[in-house]
Amino acid sequence: MIDAKLKGVHEETSIEVEVAQLLVDILNLEINPSEIDPVAPLFREGLGLDSIDALEIALAVSKQYGYQLRSDDSNNVAIFSSLRSLSGHIQQHRTR
Helix, strand or coil: CCCHHHHCCCCCCHHHHHHHHHHHHHHCCCCCHHHCCCCCECECCCCCECHHHHHHHHHHHHHHHCCCCCCCCCCHHHHCCEHHHHHHHHHHHCCC
């Protein structure tokens, strides 16, 4: 989560807002999507997500955007590093 003063520094794009809502919905996070800092880590010290969460995210992305995130992709660490990187990757590869 992010301090209100810092939030203005990291303005979210429309795809980031969409993906933040998706994360909150599929992972049943008890936060408002707008509280997710787009550049903060998604795993460990950030939102505290784990590998099961990554699988759920990949399934939801496939259903929502028509793009399959692969578990054997060597770029997964970078793709899942933050809301911004995940959203950017989805935006580049989505089919719907």
